Amino acid sequence: MKKILLLFTLALSITGVQAQDSLMLRKLYDEALVNGKCYENLRYLCKSIGPRLSGSAGAQKAVEWSKMLMDSYGFDKVYLQEVMVPHWVRGKKEEGYIIDGNNKIPVAITALGMSVATPKEGITANVIEVKSLKELDSLGEDVIKGKIVFFNRPFDPRFIETGQAYGTAGDQRFMGPPAAAKYGAVGVIVRSLTESIDNYPHTGTTAYDAAGKNIPAAAISTIAANTLSSMLKLRKLPLIKFYFKQNCQLLPDAKSYNVVGEITGTQNPNKFITVGGHLDSWDLAEGAHDDGTGVMQSVEVLRIFKAIGYRPKNSIRAVFFMNEENGHKGGTKYAELAAQNKEEHIAAIETDEGGFTPRGFSFQGVSGSFLKELNKSWKHLFEPYEADRLVAGGGGTDIGPLKETIPSVVLIGYRPDSQRYFDIHHTPNDVFENVNKRELELGAATIAGLVYLIDQHNLSF
Amino acid sequence: MKKILLLFTLALSITGVQAQDSLMLRKLYDEALVNGKCYENLRYLCKSIGPRLSGSAGAQKAVEWSKMLMDSYGFDKVYLQEVMVPHWVRGKKEEGYIIDGNNKIPVAITALGMSVATPKEGITANVIEVKSLKELDSLGEDVIKGKIVFFNRPFDPRFIETGQAYGTAGDQRFMGPPAAAKYGAVGVIVRSLTESIDNYPHTGTTAYDAAGKNIPAAAISTIAANTLSSMLKLRKLPLIKFYFKQNCQLLPDAKSYNVVGEITGTQNPNKFITVGGHLDSWDLAEGAHDDGTGVMQSVEVLRIFKAIGYRPKNSIRAVFFMNEENGHKGGTKYAELAAQNKEEHIAAIETDEGGFTPRGFSFQGVSGSFLKELNKSWKHLFEPYEADRLVAGGGGTDIGPLKETIPSVVLIGYRPDSQRYFDIHHTPNDVFENVNKRELELGAATIAGLVYLIDQHNLSF
Numbered sequence: 001m002k003k004i005l006l007l008f009t010l011a012l013s014i015t016g017v018q019a020q021d022s023l024m025l026r027k028l029y030d031e032a033l034v035n036g037k038c039y040e041n042l043r044y045l046c047k048s049i050g051p052r053l054s055g056s057a058g059a060q061k062a063v064e065w066s067k068m069l070m071d072s073y074g075f076d077k078v079y080l081q082e083v084m085v086p087h088w089v090r091g092k093k094e095e096g097y098i099i100d101g102n103n104k105i106p107v108a109i110t111a112l113g114m115s116v117a118t119p120k121e122g123i124t125a126n127v128i129e130v131k132s133l134k135e136l137d138s139l140g141e142d143v144i145k146g147k148i149v150f151f152n153r154p155f156d157p158r159f160i161e162t163g164q165a166y167g168t169a170g171d172q173r174f175m176g177p178p179a180a181a182k183y184g185a186v187g188v189i190v191r192s193l194t195e196s197i198d199n200y201p202h203t204g205t206t207a208y209d210a211a212g213k214n215i216p217a218a219a220i221s222t223i224a225a226n227t228l229s230s231m232l233k234l235r236k237l238p239l240i241k242f243y244f245k246q247n248c249q250l251l252p253d254a255k256s257y258n259v260v261g262e263i264t265g266t267q268n269p270n271k272f273i274t275v276g277g278h279l280d281s282w283d284l285a286e287g288a289h290d291d292g293t294g295v296m297q298s299v300e301v302l303r304i305f306k307a308i309g310y311r312p313k314n315s316i317r318a319v320f321f322m323n324e325e326n327g328h329k330g331g332t333k334y335a336e337l338a339a340q341n342k343e344e345h346i347a348a349i350e351t352d353e354g355g356f357t358p359r360g361f362s363f364q365g366v367s368g369s370f371l372k373e374l375n376k377s378w379k380h381l382f383e384p385y386e387a388d389r390l391v392a393g394g395g396g397t398d399i400g401p402l403k404e405t406i407p408s409v410v411l412i413g414y415r416p417d418s419q420r421y422f423d424i425h426h427t428p429n430d431v432f433e434n435v436n437k438r439e440l441e442l443g444a445a446t447i448a449g450l451v452y453l454i455d456q457h458n459l460s461f
Numbered sequence: 462m463k464k465i466l467l468l469f470t471l472a473l474s475i476t477g478v479q480a481q482d483s484l485m486l487r488k489l490y491d492e493a494l495v496n497g498k499c500y501e502n503l504r505y506l507c508k509s510i511g512p513r514l515s516g517s518a519g520a521q522k523a524v525e526w527s528k529m530l531m532d533s534y535g536f537d538k539v540y541l542q543e544v545m546v547p548h549w550v551r552g553k554k555e556e557g558y559i560i561d562g563n564n565k566i567p568v569a570i571t572a573l574g575m576s577v578a579t580p581k582e583g584i585t586a587n588v589i590e591v592k593s594l595k596e597l598d599s600l601g602e603d604v605i606k607g608k609i610v611f612f613n614r615p616f617d618p619r620f621i622e623t624g625q626a627y628g629t630a631g632d633q634r635f636m637g638p639p640a641a642a643k644y645g646a647v648g649v650i651v652r653s654l655t656e657s658i659d660n661y662p663h664t665g666t667t668a669y670d671a672a673g674k675n676i677p678a679a680a681i682s683t684i685a686a687n688t689l690s691s692m693l694k695l696r697k698l699p700l701i702k703f704y705f706k707q708n709c710q711l712l713p714d715a716k717s718y719n720v721v722g723e724i725t726g727t728q729n730p731n732k733f734i735t736v737g738g739h740l741d742s743w744d745l746a747e748g749a750h751d752d753g754t755g756v757m758q759s760v761e762v763l764r765i766f767k768a769i770g771y772r773p774k775n776s777i778r779a780v781f782f783m784n785e786e787n788g789h790k791g792g793t794k795y796a797e798l799a800a801q802n803k804e805e806h807i808a809a810i811e812t813d814e815g816g817f818t819p820r821g822f823s824f825q826g827v828s829g830s831f832l833k834e835l836n837k838s839w840k841h842l843f844e845p846y847e848a849d850r851l852v853a854g855g856g857g858t859d860i861g862p863l864k865e866t867i868p869s870v871v872l873i874g875y876r877p878d879s880q881r882y883f884d885i886h887h888t889p890n891d892v893f894e895n896v897n898k899r900e901l902e903l904g905a906a907t908i909a910g911l912v913y914l915i916d917q918h919n920l921s922f
Contacts, residue, residue: 033618157494160846162899195899357818357878359847385621386820389847417818417878419899438623438656438880 032445038300046286046432055087055254070261080257083333085323087254091247099241107224110201111246114208122245145184155195177217188217191225200427265314274348278324285430293355300444321398331398339405350396356416358446362393364411373461493906499761507747507893516548516715531722541718544794546784548715552708560702568685571662572707575669583706606645616656638678649678652686661888726775735809739785746891754816761905782859792859800866811857817877819907823854825872834922
């Protein structure tokens, strides 16, 4: 009888905890949806600051404003972490032409980040189209030498999550240029990493070999890529050539900062749950979805906790990482300092997949039984918000290094709906107008919900 | 031993069926994502035909083109169902002003569908702001008579599904005008049914009383509604007045059509699974999400089946209903004819909540045990596509009448992500450019998946 009573009491108290968690999540969502600040903060970041590539004046302005914003919220600590970052500049807008005999057909191109410039007069050469690094290898130096290599493998539309299509096509942009250089190519043109057929070239970083040979590399819009590919297939004489000119350069490393805000834990001030995105953005637009939404959601999590009067047991940090796009120096620095300061990190959550409707989270390197227990315990809490996919998967670029210095940390990636992301990713279209207020706010609330649950119950599945 | 063997064989065959279902769903999604036609079809409907309110030349053009499109796909039957529909026209663009002493502040308004016109000179009157029909009742004729009633209850942002916010605010638009007329109001202005703070008035139908008194009613943009409300609060003398003029009229009913395409069932030609959306749209834009996406997804389901060579056991119909927006005459006619022709209907699926990323389906009036079994059997099949929310809920306006004439039918609503819908719903912003290709295609594939499963396994949960 005693045992039954005990079980009954236990059951009641479990039910009580669950009811409390459920009520708290509702509170977090209400605060985000009724009094949310992340949309207006994002408007300022996009419209009054704008592009903020590492080392740029925009990046510095963004750092200063972000610190001011966090200060204004009255967090327990707000500070900068100094970090040296690559300083790449695009220079004058690129030019590109398909040369068909006497005709020059202008095409939309943009230099890949970290690429070198062409000579001042540009590069003109025959083009060899390839679909993969493997195909490049099979052709070898005899075919490649002196040519412009055109990587043209499109996104595979069959992936449901577009990030997977990006993942499987992305080797062309990152590894393509040095691979082509090895065979004596004079330049590289890469089909933009998107399924969308449009006329925006998508920039993004490419591998830069400080010791080796670097050749100029540019992204070309999908419409122009299709045109170039069609014209190459005609194989009429004289053969199609391609011309491009770009003026980018890599300046000496610049001083910059991660921006960190913290609510100190009441019970475990030296145990941390980190939520972060990256403050830097490509230079072509406003870095709205990449990753203005992520940083504004991160700080919103802390603002929501303060607004509803939630005092976390553990220390909660919002981190605006610098230099995710072309170097990852901010993430690396954060991990170094965490180890130096002997911080214990329970979890780090990264939001860098756009400010779209939440679907859930991916947990990096966790066991099957962890995932099973996690879902048993918490999935139902996120179900009313349709954000309950708790799956295995990557954490993110900026939090990755933390696992190296503090192996006990659990890395978690916030997963919004992925369908629209690569339509605008790294293009002039990544602007505030393409962010939906409710989608952004729901994301902030969802992340706040997970941080709350981890803070209350840890991650001991 | 025999029993164990039997169980074993049964288990194997169940596994076999599930594997086959899973493979078939993958095929449907691949066809939609790789060879999908709904996006280009939608482009034509939006850009070459455009607005298509019941009775308009656009609606007639849309009927003719839709039939041609279905004919081109070589379905087993393609035909029109004649139906008489209300023929309301907006006339010259509306004008509205807040009158503050000698100042006239122009505001964005649009006549509600089925509303009457103002007198030629417009209406000028004092304004009484109310938040609900109940508040209107509490004020009564003494306060209301001779005034313009301004319904200004905003969307409740706390609803996760925006359709619920629409549902709870919508009585103001539909029932507000006749309720105000009863108390002697001279006109009605309704806050646009959206959470978005913008300057687009959202039209939509209001109740028209053929026998009773009708007063002119218009929607006002949320920005203008906030302005008007703020100015009313000042209560300075002379009191704020409102002026508006609209030129709409209700013409005699017009002849129009539902458009029906059918793949006839190999086993049960007289048993039907209907998939439909509505072909008519409001006159202010292109009816892209409302409901061009729905009709184009419906016909895509049949196209996908033909493309992959799937021959259904039961007859599958794509129905483009006419007149969902201001009369529901097409849906009513379809239900009448189904009964007349003694058709057996297994299920009817409506897609009329926009062409956004799929989340799942809502099943109308089904039991808890039905839902439980349904989820046990099919949820996992939709999980890889993140479209696996199979919940209780409404079917839709156009398929509703079918339940009256054929009570055994199961009504099902297709549920896409709801966050962006009411930003553009019934406004000039409901254009093709606001539809994402992949989101639209994933929706078509998801609906095709459900139709396939119903066709194979029925709905006997």
